[in-house]
Amino acid sequence: MKHFDVVVCGGGIAGVAASLAAARRGRKTLLVEKQSVLGGLATSGLIYIYLPISDNQDHVIASSITEELLLKCQEYGPFSLAEKWGGSASSFPGNARNSYLCCFSPAGYMLTLEKLVRESGVELLLETTVTGVRCDEKNFLREIEIFCGYEKENISADAFVDATGGAFVLRMAGEKVFPEVNYNNPWILEMNASCSHIYPFTGELHVQPLKKPEINGSMEQVLSTLELQEFIRRQYKVIRSYYDAMGPEERKTSYPVHLPMMPQTRKIARIDALAEIKTGEAGLYVEESIGVAADWRKSAPAWETPYGALLPRKTGNALAAGRCINSSGDAWEIFRVIPAAAMTGEAAGVAAAMSSEQNRSPAAIPVSALQHELRKTGGIMHIRNGYPFKNKGAE
Ligand SMILES: Cc1cc2nc3c(=O)[nH]c(=O)nc-3n(C[C@H](O)[C@H](O)[C@H](O)COP(=O)(O)OP(=O)(O)OC[C@H]3O[C@@H](n4cnc5c(N)ncnc54)[C@H](O)[C@@H]3O)c2cc1C
Structure with missing residues (x-):
């Protein structure tokens, strides 16, 4: 049976970011995607706007892979960032907003994402579905079963990331989820x-x-x-x-x-995690934050992301990333979109890699150590000054 340090299930934006993050730390990383293209809903669902990584005061609130994926979405298509953000577009198509965002050609972005993932050394299995899991008596996920063409295979790993959009792998592992x-x-x-x-x-x-x-x-x-x-x-x-x-x-x-090649569901399932991001937590200082997400709908403070929202309650060596992390109510609206998927994906990928490096469960990694690693590649953990913070001590 093949063994990997990190296996990422689902090659949407969250899964791409997670696999890039883990592979760039030198971990032997596998990305399994059931379609023959990467990008998930963002590309095969014909979504076309990489929503902003700037907040209502024009601070850049996400960097590293989240920013890289935004910049690279311009590669094959007619779109550009606004001039204000270093691009050449004098206005955002059809929208007066001047935020740090960009439109993209879904097909063009598929080309870019596949190249990025292969160049980073990720082993990529397209057209391959995760069809089953095996957990041990301590609730550690030991193997996944994958299916491609007419062949089935089992794969083991030190750590897994569920970036399937609906927590499908963690549901197979027996985790509780909430629908919407x-x-x-x-x-x-x-x-x-x-x-x-x-x-x-x-x-x-x-x-x-x-x-x-x-x-x-x-x-x-x-x-x-x-x-x-x-x-x-x-x-x-x-x-x-x-x-x-x-x-x-x-x-x-x-x-x-x-037509969209996958169902355009906004919210399928969120996991029951160690922490929950809830309605009303915009602008809140979260000590255990692993990244920031902007409110893409209106001029309002951004949101910090507690690490625990990525950590399932039972499964010892897995994390969730993207739109199936534990954000509920209004918070789910913020965390279900592309930039937040990239940000949580990157954090999950780094945490999974650290879990493999240190031979301990993601939940046992001190958040300060994870934050330290994320900052090394430019990660932004906290909202900048300027908001009426509900708690003090923000960066
Ligand atoms: C109509 C509509 C409009 C939207 N507009 C915008 C917008 O303008 N801007 C924006 O930022 N966001 C928008 N969104 C939301 C956004 O596109 C998605 O929420 C985001 O792309 C989710 O990324 P993800 O990686 O978390 O999940 P997904 O994109 O769902 O990725 C999950 C991946 O996992 C794969 N997968 C699932 N199960 C398995 C399995 N068992 N084995 C292997 N692979 C599996 C899937 O094929 C998929 O590729 C919109 C959504 C909708 C429905």
């Missing part, structure tokens, strides 16, 4: 000569967000197979009904170019 309701408003890639594009590429190509459908008006949780299948079925229905409402002539100039 979702609404169905698909984003598709479309050619359209006549509409006023809010998410333009060049020419007539743009991302078209479709309104929440009247046909069901539902808010759904997507934890079970049945619920997920229903969500996908409705996603098709919404998209088809949008085009069916047009006449045949209009459909010659307004038509879909690409």
Whole structure:
């Protein structure tokens, strides 16, 4: 059986960041992704905006791999950072905001992410699904079962990162999770000569967000197979009904170019972790913070991230990263997006690497030691001065 220092499950933004972080520390790292492309929802879900890594006072609140992934998303596509942040765009397409963010071509970003991961020495298995786990009597995750083509294989590792977006691996390991309701408003890639594009590429190509459908008006949780299948079925229905409402002539100039290749669920499941990030904690000083996430929706203070939100309660040698960490309520809105996925992914990758190096469980790593390692590559643990802090002592 192959053994790795660190295995990262799921190659979305969180998984890419985690695998880069672990491999760059010299750990033998495997990244397993069930699709043939990297980026997860951000790329195959046709998302197109790397939301800001600046806060409401224009402080840069994330650096290191989170910033690197933002800068690199410009590589294959027509977009650029705003001039203010060193780019050449005079305005953000369709949006007056001037934050440290960037749009990207989902397909272009797939090319960049695959190159980045391979160049960093990560062993990459695409088109490979984690289908099972084996835990020992002390609740340490010893092996995962992976499936590719028609072959199954078991892989062991010192430490695992679950970056699957829905905590699928930790759920297999018996961890408790909490679901959330979702609404169905698909984003598709479309050619359209006549509409006023809010998410333009060049020419007539743009991302078209479709309104929440009247046909069901539902808010759904997507934890079970049945619920997920229903969500996908409705996603098709919404998209088809949008085009069916047009006449045949209009459909010659307004038509879909690409549909999301994974269900556009915002929140699937968050783990029951040692810490929880809750509604109302914006601007709060968190001593055990491993990174900062901006409020992408409005001008409001950023959020610090307690390390414990990445640590499942039972499984001794695993961490969660990305949109399945333990952020609830309003906090989940902040932590479910791309920059927060990159930030928590990087922290999880470094912690998993340290766990392997030191032969101790991620929960046993002193947070100050993890913070020290994260700072070495530019990591920002705390919000800068300028807010009415609820606790004092912030950097
Ligand atoms: C409609 C919509 C619009 C959005 N708009 C924005 C936006 O403008 N900007 C923004 O920043 N964010 C946006 N988001 C949110 C954002 O795109 C995602 O939440 C973020 O990309 C999540 O990253 P992640 O790495 O945590 O998870 P995911 O992207 O879900 O990655 C998980 C990966 O794990 C893989 N995986 C799952 N199970 C397994 C398994 N068993 N074995 C192997 N691999 C597995 C999946 O294939 C996937 O690649 C939007 C979301 C939606 C739905």
